[in-house]
Amino acid sequence: MLQTDVRKKLRDFDLEVSLSVDDGEILLLVGDNGCGKTTVLNLIAGLMDPDAGLIHQSGRALFDSDLNVNVPPEARNIGYVFQNYALFPHMSVYDNVAFGLKARKIPASEVDFMVKDRLEAAGLWEIRKARASSISGGQKQRVALARALIIEPEVLLLDEPLSALDVRKQDAVRRELRETIHQCRVPSIIVTHDLRNVACIGDRASLLEMGRITLSGPAEDAMDWGRGALAEDSARSQFY
Amino acid sequence: MATDQAKIGYDRGLKCRDRDVDAGDLFSRAKMAGLKAGLGALLILAMAFIALPVASLFLKSPLDAIIRSLHDPMVTDALRLSLMTSTLTTATVVAMGTPIAYVHARFQYPGKELADSLLDLPVIMPPAVAGIALLMAFGRMGFLGHYLNALGFSIAFTTMAVIFAQVFVSSPFYIRQARTSFEDVDLSLENAARTLGASRTYTFFHVTIPLALNGLISGAIMAFARSLGEFGATIMFAGNLQGRTQTMPLAIYTAMQGDLDVSLCLALILVIISFLVIVLVKLLTRQVYKNAPN
Numbered sequence: 001m002l003q004t005d006v007r008k009k010l011r012d013f014d015l016e017v018s019l020s021v022d023d024g025e026i027l028l029l030v031g032d033n034g035c036g037k038t039t040v041l042n043l044i045a046g047l048m049d050p051d052a053g054l055i056h057q058s059g060r061a062l063f064d065s066d067l068n069v070n071v072p073p074e075a076r077n078i079g080y081v082f083q084n085y086a087l088f089p090h091m092s093v094y095d096n097v098a099f100g101l102k103a104r105k106i107p108a109s110e111v112d113f114m115v116k117d118r119l120e121a122a123g124l125w126e127i128r129k130a131r132a133s134s135i136s137g138g139q140k141q142r143v144a145l146a147r148a149l150i151i152e153p154e155v156l157l158l159d160e161p162l163s164a165l166d167v168r169k170q171d172a173v174r175r176e177l178r179e180t181i182h183q184c185r186v187p188s189i190i191v192t193h194d195l196r197n198v199a200c201i202g203d204r205a206s207l208l209e210m211g212r213i214t215l216s217g218p219a220e221d222a223m224d225w226g227r228g229a230l231a232e233d234s235a236r237s238q239f240y
Numbered sequence: 241m242a243t244d245q246a247k248i249g250y251d252r253g254l255k256c257r258d259r260d261v262d263a264g265d266l267f268s269r270a271k272m273a274g275l276k277a278g279l280g281a282l283l284i285l286a287m288a289f290i291a292l293p294v295a296s297l298f299l300k301s302p303l304d305a306i307i308r309s310l311h312d313p314m315v316t317d318a319l320r321l322s323l324m325t326s327t328l329t330t331a332t333v334v335a336m337g338t339p340i341a342y343v344h345a346r347f348q349y350p351g352k353e354l355a356d357s358l359l360d361l362p363v364i365m366p367p368a369v370a371g372i373a374l375l376m377a378f379g380r381m382g383f384l385g386h387y388l389n390a391l392g393f394s395i396a397f398t399t400m401a402v403i404f405a406q407v408f409v410s411s412p413f414y415i416r417q418a419r420t421s422f423e424d425v426d427l428s429l430e431n432a433a434r435t436l437g438a439s440r441t442y443t444f445f446h447v448t449i450p451l452a453l454n455g456l457i458s459g460a461i462m463a464f465a466r467s468l469g470e471f472g473a474t475i476m477f478a479g480n481l482q483g484r485t486q487t488m489p490l491a492i493y494t495a496m497q498g499d500l501d502v503s504l505c506l507a508l509i510l511v512i513i514s515f516l517v518i519v520l521v522k523l524l525t526r527q528v529y530k531n532a533p534n
Contacts, residue, residue, distance in 0.1 A: 042431075080435040082428050086426070086428040086432035103439075103446075
């Protein structure tokens with residue numbers, strides 16, 4: 001289980017987020033642009049430091065201001081799919097997926113076996129030699145996911161995973177994404193500004209406004225948030 | 241009737257306006273043609289101003305005398321010393337400038353603006369001033385040189401002084417280019433590498449450096465070229481001793497007072513190297529755009 005209770009002073013507001021995600025559960029973190037969604041992911045991944053609080057994964061402290069613990073990002077074993085996918089443009093698809101294993105000094109033969117297995121499962125083996133910068137948006141999304149999953153992460157973070165995709169391809173990718181994430185059985189957080197895009201993927205949803213979680217509930221109920229008490233609140237209803 | 245008159249008046253008005261438009265159009269076309277001709281003439285003049293002296297170097301150099309001068313000890317000594325010191329200078333500038341450029345591209349620290357201005361200072365400082373400043377710092381009676389001399393180290397008027405002078409004047413060329421190249425590397429790529437288990441060092445060598453490489457090489461070439469052409473700081477701080485501190489620009493200056501052919505020979509070699517440097521930088525800069533992420 002991932003437990004997060006962090007505080008960080010940002011330029012426009014103070015971020016105060018407390019959330020927990022069970023193993024195998026997918027939490028949708030919904031909110032407008034600039035409300036602090038990506039910051040929450042960066043804090044969990046260790047790319048930014050909270051001012052105070054704790055981040056625990058399965059009882060292991062990744063960050064704890066009381067215990068003075070701050071594990072660097074490379075030692076957190078968190079799979080992170082960035083919004084722009086952040087594929088290394090100077091490397092091939094194969095080298096992108098192999099990067100995390102090579103950084104861990106895993107023997108070359110083992111790397112080869114694992115990468116081949118992962119690329120074949122993701123339907124990317126045919127384009128393994130292509131430059132990451134020259135493949136389509138859908139392929140980039142699959143490469144980014146394969147690269148994040150091959151390190152067998154303990155937590156999976158996805159920042160707007162469908163936003164860079166063609167609308168026509170989103171439906172197929174959505175189903176594939178849900179299936180792949182559920183197979184990992186790790187706590188997963190998907191950040192989105194458009195709930196319609198990912199509502200069917202998640203198990204639970206939380207609404208983030210100005211750095212605070214204002215609503216939480218099952219993902220299937222989240223679509224009704226906008227139709228109920230919040231229907232007149234234009235700032236909120238825009239997510240649905 | 242009134243309507244017809246109004247129509248005629250309207251048609252005349254239109255014609256007048258058409259004529260006005262035509263006249264205005266012609267005037268603006270003539271103005272544009274004049275502007276183009278003026279700019280063309282200016283460009284030709286600028287090109288001639290640069291090309292004429294360079295071409296004259298080739299045209300006024302007797303080929304047999306130039307070939308004979310290639311074996312002159314003054315030429316070979318200067319060529320060897322210049323290539324050796326410029327290579328060592330470039331290696332020093334790259335080794336010391338790369339971490340500095342990376343820190344300045346990625347991190348904030350108190351006094352960064354001041355440090356930045358100080359690093360750029362040698363670009364605008366007259367080379368002779370740089371030379372005398374180095375002499376005041378590292379000369380036998382200089383601020384630090386005084387102590388170094390007491391310990392048995394003498395820098396001024398040695399080959400080491402040539403390298404000091406070249407590092408002083410050429411380092412900003414590399415650091416500025418390297419900083420820009422590092423700034424151009426998307427931070428999310430470095431972050432992605434870290435989350436995948438790569439340490440800062442592994443990320444730096446496997447993600448940042450490869451993506452900034454063409455820019456770093458361009459900067460190193462510019463620093464090499466600046467070192468090769470360095471004159472003022474070198475003559476002030478290192479002197480003009482053949483085989484020890486007399487680099488190619490200093491040898492050209494010395495030979496001018498005796499054998500013009502030697503001077504021309506050295507000048508031609510420097511022109512050829514400079515031209516090759518420009519071609520290399522252009523090729524690499526083009527490659528940077530090719531490799532840039534989408």
